[in-house]
Amino acid sequence: MSKVSNIMRLALLQLKGSKDKTVNVQNAVSKIEAAVREHQPRLITLPECFNAPYGTKYFREYSETIPDGYTSQQLSNLAKKHQVYIVGGTIPELGENDAIYNTCTVWSPSGDLIAKHRKMHLFDIDVKGGIRFKESETLSAGNDFTTIDVDGHKIGIGICYDIRFEEMARLYRNEGCEMIIYPAAFNMTTGPLHWELLQRSRANDNQLFVVTTSPARDPSAEYVAYGHSMIVDPWAKVQKSASDGEETVVADIDFSLVEQVRQQIPVFSQRRLDLYATARNGQ
Numbered sequence: 660m661s662k663v664s665n666i667m668r669l670a671l672l673q674l675k676g677s678k679d680k681t682v683n684v685q686n687a688v689s690k691i692e693a694a695v696r697e698h699q700p701r702l703i704t705l706p707e708c709f710n711a712p713y714g715t716k717y718f719r720e721y722s723e724t725i726p727d728g729y730t731s732q733q734l735s736n737l738a739k740k741h742q743v744y745i746v747g748g749t750i751p752e753l754g755e756n757d758a759i760y761n762t763c764t765v766w767s768p769s770g771d772l773i774a775k776h777r778k779m780h781l782f783d784i785d786v787k788g789g790i791r792f793k794e795s796e797t798l799s800a801g802n803d804f805t806t807i808d809v810d811g812h813k814i815g816i817g818i819c820y821d822i823r824f825e826e827m828a829r830l831y832r833n834e835g836c837e838m839i840i841y842p843a844a845f846n847m848t849t850g851p852l853h854w855e856l857l858q859r860s861r862a863n864d865n866q867l868f869v870v871t872t873s874p875a876r877d878p879s880a881e882y883v884a885y886g887h888s889m890i891v892d893p894w895a896k897v898q899k900s901a902s903d904g905e906e907t908v909v910a911d912i913d914f915s916l917v918e919q920v921r922q923q924i925p926v927f928s929q930r931r932l933d934l935y936a937t938a939r940n941g942q
């Protein structure tokens with residue numbers, strides 16, 4: 660598709676979560692309605708696991724099939740009603756053979772499901788004195804890369820822990836992406852250390868926009884999300900970020916920055932692939 664415009668308005672909805680799925684989804688619905696009314700965005704993003712508490716013991720209970728489940732239907736209706744793209748954060752998905760995935764759905768302005776990304780790298784870590792989490796206790800990993808086209812701009816989709824794997828972001832850049840969107844829920848151990856660093860690293864390495872959307876921080880929750888949903892531009896500069904509470908971040912993306920950076924610092928054409936691809940680069 661040819662580029663309709665180089666400017667695209669985004670609204671990132673950093674939402675409060677709870678143990679009540681209907682309340683969570685209806686909160687997303689009302690925040691989407693408000694963002695449309697007040698800001699007319701072209702694309703709206705939601706947080707990771709926005710309709711459920713984030714925890715391995717909850718994923719199965721809250722899981723839904725896609726696209727006929729309750730949450731999917733709400734997002735589809737809203738996208739169509741307001742003629743917007745919705746990158747629907749993630750929800751626990753009930754997939755084939757009873758497997759559960761952490762899945763991002765993307766809805767077009769006609770209400771169609773145009774992409775479904777299942778988290779590829781499961782969040783299994785054990786930081787002594789910090790946080791232990793093992794998504795693989797209940798989730799299966801997705802095996803597919805996901806890109807969408809919005810008004811001629813190619814956008815890659817990843818989910819939270821996926822951001823740590825620079826190979827994935829590189830692959831999206833090589834496929835022509837100008838932005839990567841990661842619904843995400845970092846925590847109070849890795850968030851302060853790595854949240855901004857990883858986003859600026861992926862943006863800098865690949866000279867594209869990086870967009871994250873986190874749940875709001877709730878200190879009384881079992882899993883305390885870091886917040887600070889963010890847009891980083893292709894110069895690796897933080898264009899806009901949220902604090903830690905419930906908040907809507909609105910920004911106009913100028914995609915011409917992508918070409919500007921790539922021309923002025925042309926690292927991709929300067930890479931010495933002839934040298935890297937040697938036995939010394941083996942794992």
Ligand SMILES: O=C(O)CCC(=O)C(=O)O
Binds near residue numbers: 707820844849
């Ligand atoms: O990578 C991290 O530190 C956090 C990842 C995470 O919270 C997730 O994948 O849900």
